[in-house]
Amino acid sequence: MLLDSPDSGATLTNDPGFVRSWKEQLTADPYRSYLYSYPHKTAYSELDQPVLLSELWRDEPAETFFLYMHIPFCGARCGFCNLFTLPDKRQSAHEQYVDALERQARQWAPFVSHKPFARFAIGGGTPTLLAPELLERLFHIAEQTMGLQPDQASISVETSPETVTEERLHILKEHGVDRVSMGVQSFVEAEAAAIYRPQMPTQAGRAAELLKQYRFPILNLDLIYGLPGQTLESWQYSLRCAVSFQPEEIFIYPLYTREHTIVKPEQIRESGVDNRLAYYEAARSCLLAKGYTQYSMRRFARSDAFIGKKLLPYGCQEEGMVGLGCGARSYTRNVHYASRYGVSRSATASIIADYVGAQRYDTADYGFVLSKHEQKRRFLLKAILHTEGLLASEYTRRFGSDVLEDHPELSLLLDSGLGHLQDGLLRLTEEGLGYSDAIGDWLISSAVRQRMEGYVLA
Secondary structure (H helix, E strand, O other): HHHHHHOOOEEEEEEHHHHHHHHHHHHOOOOOOOOOOOOHHHHHHEEEEEHHHHHHHHOOOOOEEEEEEEOOOOOOOOOOOOOEEEEEEOOOHHHHHHHHHHHHHHHHHHHHOOOOOEEEEEEEOOOOOOOHHHHHHHHHHHHHOOOOOOHOOOEEEEHHHHHHHHHHHHHHOOOOOOOOEEEEOOOOOOHHHOOOOOOHHHHHHHHHHHHHOOOOEEEEEEEEEEOOOOOHHHHHHHHHHHHOOOOOOEEEEEEOOOOOOOOOHHHHHHHOOOHHHHHHHHHHHHHHHHHEHHHHHHEEEEEOOOOOOOOOOOOOOOOOOOEEEEOOOOOOOOOOEEOOOOOHHHHHHHHHHHHHHOOOEEEEEEEOOHHHEEEEEEEEHHHHEOOEEEEEHHHHHHHHOOOHHHOOOHHHHHHHHEEEEEEOOOEHHHHHOOOOOHHHHOOOHHHHHHHHHHOOOO
């Protein structure tokens, strides 16, 4: 058990009182940060020297790749959003952006054509904000330029209620999309208005009904708990509404706010009480009772979902990520890279303008070079925060060392009851899953955390 952070030369103790105190501190603040990637993009910086992509991808060991396209446009910025996105509905801007994305794809295709794509996703932003002909172009770029084989890849697209139309859904269906994810966030009108959602709850219901008619193998609906004015009863109402559409997946997210979001951090605690953990526990009980299986703190899915394709394998560590578009991240085993990052409208618009105006995209100059230590921590984090857990033998096969020797701080999870180790499989317990965000934040190395905290958004 660690007396200090895992990167500070800490010593060990068998004091049960220390374990109890550590757990009390961890669980007192369950929502420190949402660890959806590691290292987080706010840890990226100028690389010492630009790296040729031809060299970077030539020796990438991943057996298959993940193709991702980022569309940074939305109809409006939601109150909780601090992502790289720009409210811009102009088709001329969308056309220029897709032109640039295709130009980038043509330059990148020779670097990554030696491995097949096992997954393809279009995210944002709101990809379905694009006009149907531009949405169609994205699939042509993926298939004809990048070499995607739709019959052997899992394909996912993000959408929003106000952009769900029959013409767009027909395009998704024609190109073999397996999963459509729609952000609803709340079926209560006042709650949607409080976070500046552009759609009415009735519009979300109509969009969900239309999506079900197209019979995509997986429909995912996103909901958020902890919204301003939300009560346990209204949260349970939104859950019931979502379940009524029988989606194959439901993601539940705690509300996170940042200094650059429209909804401010203090609004979470307007009532003086942070109810997010209670809402999480209520949602978990509801979804398990409705036949969903929990796969992470956020993801609940039906076990009977069936895609019907013979998919190529792809590792959960998300290496071999080929990210096209401004704001997309690319992951090789040793280097993560992307365009610059911004949140404010002026910063985002400027970065997009630079991307659209560029003629060459064949070097990486902004990102993060992962040391062996960071590769190990990433491998650990990407596994342990999901119910599948971390198989110690897989860690040893990858790195040639023992996971508990490399990360002795994990003993705190085991001794506190937040983690469990059986037959070489390290997993969070039911209680531990509920504190995934706090555990993930705690496991981040101090060096990366310092770089993240020192980052100032433009």
